[in-house]
Amino acid sequence: MTALALAALLGGCAVGPDYVRPAMELPQAYKEDGPWKVAAPGQIDDNQRWWEAYGDPLLNELMIQANTANQNIRQAEAQYRQAQATAQIARASLWPTVGASAGATRAQTNTNGVQRLADTYTVGLNASWEADIWGRIRRGAEAGDATAQASAASLAAARLSIQSTLAQDYLQLRVADLQKDLYRRTVAAYTRSLQLTTHQYEAGTALRSDVAQAETQLRAAQAQLIDLDATRNQLEHAIAILLGRAPAAFTLPALPAAAASDSAMDDNAQRLQASLPQIPTGLPSDLLERRPDIANAERLAAAANANIGVARAAYFPALTLSAGGGYSSLAYAQLFNTPSRVWSLGAALAETLFDGGARSARNDAAVAAFDASVAQYKQTVLGGLQEVEDNLSTLRVLDQESAVQAQAVKAAQLAERLAMSQYQAGTATYLSVVTTQATSLTNQRTAVTLLGRQLVASVALIKATGGGWHAGQAEPSAAPQAAR
Numbered sequence: 467m468t469a470l471a472l473a474a475l476l477g478g479c480a481v482g483p484d485y486v487r488p489a490m491e492l493p494q495a496y497k498e499d500g501p502w503k504v505a506a507p508g509q510i511d512d513n514q515r516w517w518e519a520y521g522d523p524l525l526n527e528l529m530i531q532a533n534t535a536n537q538n539i540r541q542a543e544a545q546y547r548q549a550q551a552t553a554q555i556a557r558a559s560l561w562p563t564v565g566a567s568a569g570a571t572r573a574q575t576n577t578n579g580v581q582r583l584a585d586t587y588t589v590g591l592n593a594s595w596e597a598d599i600w601g602r603i604r605r606g607a608e609a610g611d612a613t614a615q616a617s618a619a620s621l622a623a624a625r626l627s628i629q630s631t632l633a634q635d636y637l638q639l640r641v642a643d644l645q646k647d648l649y650r651r652t653v654a655a656y657t658r659s660l661q662l663t664t665h666q667y668e669a670g671t672a673l674r675s676d677v678a679q680a681e682t683q684l685r686a687a688q689a690q691l692i693d694l695d696a697t698r699n700q701l702e703h704a705i706a707i708l709l710g711r712a713p714a715a716f717t718l719p720a721l722p723a724a725a726a727s728d729s730a731m732d733d734n735a736q737r738l739q740a741s742l743p744q745i746p747t748g749l750p751s752d753l754l755e756r757r758p759d760i761a762n763a764e765r766l767a768a769a770a771n772a773n774i775g776v777a778r779a780a781y782f783p784a785l786t787l788s789a790g791g792g793y794s795s796l797a798y799a800q801l802f803n804t805p806s807r808v809w810s811l812g813a814a815l816a817e818t819l820f821d822g823g824a825r826s827a828r829n830d831a832a833v834a835a836f837d838a839s840v841a842q843y844k845q846t847v848l849g850g851l852q853e854v855e856d857n858l859s860t861l862r863v864l865d866q867e868s869a870v871q872a873q874a875v876k877a878a879q880l881a882e883r884l885a886m887s888q889y890q891a892g893t894a895t896y897l898s899v900v901t902t903q904a905t906s907l908t909n910q911r912t913a914v915t916l917l918g919r920q921l922v923a924s925v926a927l928i929k930a931t932g933g934g935w936h937a938g939q940a941e942p943s944a945a946p947q948a949a950r
Contacts, residue, residue, distance in 0.1 A: 480601025481782070482775020485608075485768045488840045490847050492750045498858035516934045517633055519743035520921075524718075525636050528709065532632050533625065535710030542624035549617035553610035559603045562595035567792070587801045590792020590808070597787060602779030609772035616765035622758035622935045630929040632708045634922045636718075639701040640738050641918030642694055643721040645911060649691035650723065652907050656684040659886075659903070663896060676896035683900055687907070738917075742924055747858065747931050753850045756932030760850055763843040764937075770836040777832040780825045783817035853930035860923040868916045875913050878906040 517529050533539065568589045575582050598604055660680040666672035706716035721738065754760055788811070795806040818825070885902040888894035 479599065480604050480775055481778045482601070482605055483771060485771040487764060488767060488843055490754075490844060492754075492847075492851075494749070496747065496750060496851075496855055496858055498855050498862060516928050517629065519745075520633070520637075520740040521743075522636075522740040525633065525740060528632060528636060528705065529629060531709045532628055536628050536708055537710055539621075539625050539628055542621040546614070546617040546621045549614040553607070553614040556603075556607045556610035559596070560598065560607060562593050564591065564593045566591050584796050586794065586796055588792060588794045589801065590790060590794075592788070592790035594786060594788040597785040599785055600779040600782040602776055602784075605772045605775030605779065609769040609776065612765045612769035612772060616762045616769065619758040619762035619765060619937070623762060626758060626929055626933045626935065628708060629933065630925050632705060633925045635701050635704045635708070637740055637921040637925065638918055639698055639705065639718065640721060640740065641914060641921070642698040642701065644738065644914045644917075646691060646694045646698070647721065647723050648907075648910055648914060649687055649694065653684065653687050653691060656680070656687050656903070659899070660684050662890070671892070672896065679896055679900050683903065740921060742920055743928075745924060745927050745931070747854060747927070750851060750854075753847065753854070753932065755937045756935060757850050757930075758932065758935050758937075760843070760846050761937040763839070763846040767836065767839040767843045770832070770839040774829070774832040774836055777825070777829040780818070780828065783815050786814045786816070788812045788814070850930065854927065857923050857927035857930055861920065861927060864916055864920045864923060868913070868920065871909065871913045871916055875906075875909045878902070878909040882906040 515526075515529075517525055569587070571586045573584065573586065575584070596603065660677070663672050663676045663680045667674060667677050702716065702718050703713040705718065706713040709716065748756070754764070789809075791807075791809040793801050793803075793806045794808050795801040795803070800806055882899075882902040882905075885894060885899045889896055889899045
């Protein structure tokens with residue numbers, strides 16, 4: 467009873483430092499503000515289905531498939547369950563171990579030359595419990611819980627990585643569709659130009675070199691159209707793998723073709739379906755709660771801190787309490803009679819007196835591991851800040867560049883129409899037509915490429931800000947409190 471009272475008195479003690487999240491000096495605001503910083507949160511903060519902000523039903527459907535079938539997500543989910551089980555094992559050590567036994571033996575004994583053959587029957591219960599006076603077990607359970615929470619954050623990071631990669635691949639594939647449609651319309655226009663120059667050459671009003679230039683331009687556009695198939699096919703194959711399917715079993719239909727008009731570039735957004743969402747970035751300090759990789763690094767630091775307590779508890783003696791009771795008899799019929807009853811109570815105090823410095827080395831190793839985890843945590847935070855700044859800057863610059871590029875497209879298309887009219891009127895050479903057509907095509911393709919870069923950068927910014935995930939989703943369960 468004295469030992470039990472002592473264990474109860476000291477049960478609140480736990481050697482080793484109590485964990486405090488490593489301090490970070492964070493800026494009050496991002497250096498790059500841009501138009502996305504002050505946007506309304508919308509669906510991105512209301513739930514984790516951040517991809518719905520792009521407004522593309524097919525993208526939403528693909529995300530659902532990836533979340534359930536992607537093998538990397540399944541692997542991370544299994545690792546999370548493994549970490550949970552490991553944490554439960556550590557918490558189980560807080561409770562007594564109770565066992566039951568039953569046996570029957572037949573033995574021949576020799577006492578003072580008298581041999582005797584007899585049967586012995588036993589049945590009993592036994593229990594043992596290590597009084598966690600110095601908090602070794604509690605620190606181990608604390609480390610296990612923190613590791614499980616880190617694994618939960620790793621699962622969220624894996625899921626966010628797959629989701630963002632899928633979104634970027636899908637949007638780039640749609641941009642490839644827009645580029646293919648642009649080249650199809652360009653090939654059709656160049657075909658008409660070749661027919662025009664051929665008729666004029668046959669009529670004696672154009673040179674043979676004009677026909678050659680028109681044909682060269684047409685064949686080059688056809689080659690570029692064919693080359694885009696390779697890009698689109700690779701993106702389609704990548705999407706299939708993200709969905710957990712073989713490339714041969716997956717096909718993504720192309721976007722519908724645009725009308726053959728000069729305003730077709732203005733129709734890209736409508737045909738693409740996906741549109742640039744308003745992305746709230748919040749304050750820099752929000753990253754500490756919203757990014758799963760930062761939450762993972764912080765929880766690993768907490769686990770490393772708890773392991774210091776585990777290492778330091780080895781300097782103190784361990785108190786183990788045990789109890790047993792049951793029945794033992796030479797006759798089975800008398801096994802449960804009162805005279806056959808047996809019991810025992812015991813307490814054992816064990817302390818290592820000399821270990822050649824092993825405990826000191828384990829303590830130094832635990833401290834070093836904690837210092838490394840703190841450095842990793844701070845580096846992860848800095849990396850997260852850089853990613854947000856990079857993508858805010860990219861989106862701001864691309865927004866300005868797209869506005870200027872749209873004006874360049876309109877000017878190039880006007881120059882192309884004027885050059886063709888002058889050529890038909892005989893006041894300009896076909897070289898000027900070829901030049902303006904090439905310039906117009908280059909500017910239109912640049913505009914489509916800029917749209918794709920904006921979409922990809924917006925996905926990267928959502929990923930950099932955590933994708934709607936919050937560290938509160940990895941809070942520890944009530945099990946440690948109940949066990950304590």
